[in-house]
Amino acid sequence: MKLAPRIIQAMEILQLPMLALQERIETEMQSNPVLEMTLDEPPELEQAEPAPRETESERGEQAMVVDPEKESGDFERLAEFSDEYGGDYFVDEPTRRAAPPSGERDRKMDAMANTPAHAQSLNEYLQEQWTFVEMDEPLRPLGVLIINNIDADGYLRTPLDELRNQVDPPAPIQDLQQALAVVQTLEPTGVGARNLRECLLLQLQAEGRAGADVTLETEVVLRHLKDVEANRLPHIARRTGRSVEEIKKAIENLSHLNPRPGGLIGGREVPIVLPDITITVSDDGSVHVDMPEGNLPRLHISRAYRKMSRNRATERGARQFLQRNIRSAQWLIDAILQRRDTVRRVAEEVFKVQRDFLDEGEQALRPLPMADVANKVGVHVATVSRAVAGKYVQTPRGIYPLRMFFSGGTTTAAGQDMSWDAVKVKLKELIDNEDKSNPLNDEKLAQELQKQGIDIARRTVAKYRELANIPPMRKRREY
Structure with missing residues (x-):
């Protein structure tokens, strides 16, 4: 066809x-x-x-x-x-x-002339600084080579052994090391690092905390980054001869360092969200779906x-x-008119089902398959999928992706329909309110949800916890 x-x-x-x-x-x-x-x-x-x-x-x-x-x-x-x-x-x-x-x-x-100005990229920012650096001329092109291989996070991921072969004849490795040392003095601090450890050390050095007198922060960065990531604070305390409180203070002092210094300059743009739909609630509780024309x-x-x-x-x-x-x-x-009409009709059906969300938030979301909305609107389910894709809705509770209001779900022991998004909210509430010195593992989290009438397996809890970027019990423990 x-x-x-x-x-x-x-x-x-x-x-x-x-x-x-x-x-x-x-x-x-x-x-x-x-x-x-x-x-x-x-x-x-x-x-x-x-x-x-x-x-x-x-x-x-x-x-x-x-x-x-x-x-x-x-x-x-x-x-x-x-x-x-x-x-x-x-x-x-x-x-x-x-x-x-x-x-x-x-x-x-005239109408299209008002476009945003070009944002300076990290590469442009570094190249601009490089032109004012005083150094031996043979090293200058090597610095340009290094800058051109720095990624958007500010890291030099390409080994110097590979970089030296990108010029003819191959550059001496010592010259590349000298050029890199100068590049690493540029702003933002930490740029040109080859790994996280070097990035943090460059920032500590710039603050005067990585000199001959090794500070606890420097020792943690040099020898215990993996232990920090795994939340093994007692182990770090034993290895350094310090108390757990001192280790916590050192990690707190490190927390202001930037693990992605390149992100400070240009590069990533914060996505702009323009809602297609505006939801308002009248004093009598009725819901109105509008399409902003501006x-x-x-x-x-x-x-x-x-x-x-x-x-x-x-x-x-x-x-x-x-x-x-x-x-x-x-x-x-005609196509834009039909888009407007279809998106509006889909949104109207969505908020007939998800009305309680406007008063109670995500915990009140109900299961809503796209097929149900398609039947109500009188279109194919693929049309609903297209109408929802990338669309945002402005509600009294904030701006949300329209797709969020579609999901599967479960029925509680009390016979109440509950979407999986609402279950995730319940899970997060449990974790937010747990004893931080003795956090709940996934099995206990599942048991707590079951006490609330939600039939859920430990594997499902683990999956939802990971989707929400919540670390496991071991990494949530506070000392």
């Missing part, structure tokens, strides 16, 4: 998160001259005009599309959306007179270009070009 491009585009648009959809719209506006955005609220809206008539070949392509019982049938209603919703969100040209296509400042470029531009098809496409005085090739682009623009507008 071959799907028509229009159907494929609708599926793609439905699956896009908000930021990706914004980028897709910008790309379409750059490539499609007939697609424009309304920069202000028009006083009147013009009645939407139909897209140019499809050719015989395009109608044939459409006819190849669908088995109505399959998912693609969910997208066959695209043509209806322009008439039904066009005046609500996406409009044709406002009734004011359209400016000519030429001689007018390009509004598209996150997407209001799109329309240029009236001037539409008229040109119908004017027989327009050269035939240009007319066909405009008709193709008008049709493509209409498909995009």
Whole structure:
């Protein structure tokens, strides 16, 4: 079965998160001259005009599309959306007179000019510092070589023996060591380290705590990092001749050091989340599902270009070009409208089931398979999956991924449905409130949950604990 491009585009648009959809719209506006955005609220809206008539070949392509019982049938209603919703969100040209296509400042470029400035990368930051370092000239290119092999965390993972062979003739290992020693004096402190131990020692050295008089912190870093990771504090105390309290204080002093110094500069960007859905609760307790309109531009098809496409005085090739682009623009507008409608209907069904979450939080989440929502909305389960993918919802309790509200679950001894996410919340509460000097192992955690009516195995507790990045009992013990 071959799907028509229009159907494929609708599926793609439905699956896009908000930021990706914004980028897709910008790309379409750059490539499609007939697609424009309304920069202000028009006083009147013009009645939407139909897209140019499809050719015989395009109608044939459409006819190849669908088995109505399959998912693609969910997208066959695209043509209806322009008439039904066009005046609500996406409009044709406002009734004011359209400016000519030429001689007018390009509004598209104005709208897309406000893009974030380029963030300086770690490599750029180090190279900039390197240009001001005073050193023997033969070592300068070796420093550049080393900097180019430092990863985003700030580490030099490539052995010097391998680096020396990246220049011709191979560089003396002593020269590389000298160049590396200078690179390791650059900011951020700890950059250029070859492992965690060296990274922490470089930072201690910069603080004056790693000199000839070896401090306890330095000794812990040099000889006991694995013991720290395993929470074997009594063992470290015996080996160093110090008390457990002194070891705890040393580890506390080490905790301010940065194990990934490169992360301080550029590199990783904090992901920006734009919710597709906003959930509000009225004073009477009723739930309202809204789709924020400010996150997407209001799109329309240029009236001037539409008229040109119908004017027989327009050269035939240009007319066909405009008709193709008008049709493509209409498909995009229809697909975005259907995305909005589908996501809204899915969210409405979700919060009919998960209403208690808004009052009580994650512990009140109920089991909710996607198939149940698909049946309620009247679409294929794959359509629900696409509608949920990458979407976020703004609730009175904060912003959450929409997918979080779908999960399997169990039934408690009291007959209450409880999602596995709610079980995870119960598990975390047990661990947060346990005796830190004698924490619960997975078997005891399972027994405590069973006392609350939750039938759960030790293996499941271990799996959920690991998914929540909670360490095992041995590493949770406090001395």
